Amino acid sequence: MRRSLSIAIAALLWLAVQLPSFADEPAKHPADETKSEVPALRDFHEVIYQIWHEAWPNKDTEMLARLLPEVESGSAEVAKAELPGILRDKQADWDAGVKELQVTVEEYRAAVTAKNDEQLLAAAEKLHSQYEKLVRTIRPPLRELDAFHTELYVLYHHHTADYSLEKIRTSTAALQEKLVALDKVTLPEKWKAKQPKFEAARTELDAAVADLAKAADAGAEKEIRAAIETMHTKYVAVAQVFE
Numbered sequence: 001m002r003r004s005l006s007i008a009i010a011a012l013l014w015l016a017v018q019l020p021s022f023a024d025e026p027a028k029h030p031a032d033e034t035k036s037e038v039p040a041l042r043d044f045h046e047v048i049y050q051i052w053h054e055a056w057p058n059k060d061t062e063m064l065a066r067l068l069p070e071v072e073s074g075s076a077e078v079a080k081a082e083l084p085g086i087l088r089d090k091q092a093d094w095d096a097g098v099k100e101l102q103v104t105v106e107e108y109r110a111a112v113t114a115k116n117d118e119q120l121l122a123a124a125e126k127l128h129s130q131y132e133k134l135v136r137t138i139r140p141p142l143r144e145l146d147a148f149h150t151e152l153y154v155l156y157h158h159h160t161a162d163y164s165l166e167k168i169r170t171s172t173a174a175l176q177e178k179l180v181a182l183d184k185v186t187l188p189e190k191w192k193a194k195q196p197k198f199e200a201a202r203t204e205l206d207a208a209v210a211d212l213a214k215a216a217d218a219g220a221e222k223e224i225r226a227a228i229e230t231m232h233t234k235y236v237a238v239a240q241v242f243e
Helices: 002-024 039-055 061-066 068-080 085-114 117-138 143-162 165-182 189-218 221-240
Strands: none
Touching (some): 039 061, 039 117, 061 085, 061 117, 068 085, 165 189, 189 221
8 A cells, every 4th residue: 555655656746847848848729820921031031131221232241241140040040940831832932942042141151251242242132032032932922812821721721620510611601701802802013914814713712612601501521521622722723823
């Protein structure tokens, strides 16, 4: 009896020691997966801003050289960053862009080491270009389309995977609301030539969401899953208009 009590006390003491370390582990939440942003890239903008808006226009190569440590640390953080779930389809383009960024940082470092002002200015310009390319890779083309995608992501990767009919119906209703805003969008001047293709793809997406709503009301799982797949495909077609 005494031995059993000692074992129990030892187990409780071990658990008490371990609990703080368990609590230190951050809990992941679906909401964290639906933000189309990479904090490391956002933070890297601080040094990019100084380069592009201060040092480079003034041909201040001394300032560019002083910024090298920040360029190296910032780009290293970008290289380590993980994309949120909602950007999983951008992974290949992101990886390629990060590799190009790392090559450009090497060119920047080499120019500083060689004290070659001309090469340093060229590397700084290229660094800014590579940063902008990464931003475009993850930035949604339209706010309204991003709002639709955020709801679609949760529906497709969570509610459908777990198959919660109630949540699927709730998400479907939310998607219909997002479409109201998306249907009112007129593309900005830079995308005017894409307007007809955008409207055609958007019309097909409208029909797919309507079909999903009907299937969700009927409640047949097979039809609902098929409608979700079709609707997802139609969303991708709209997004590809801007690629």
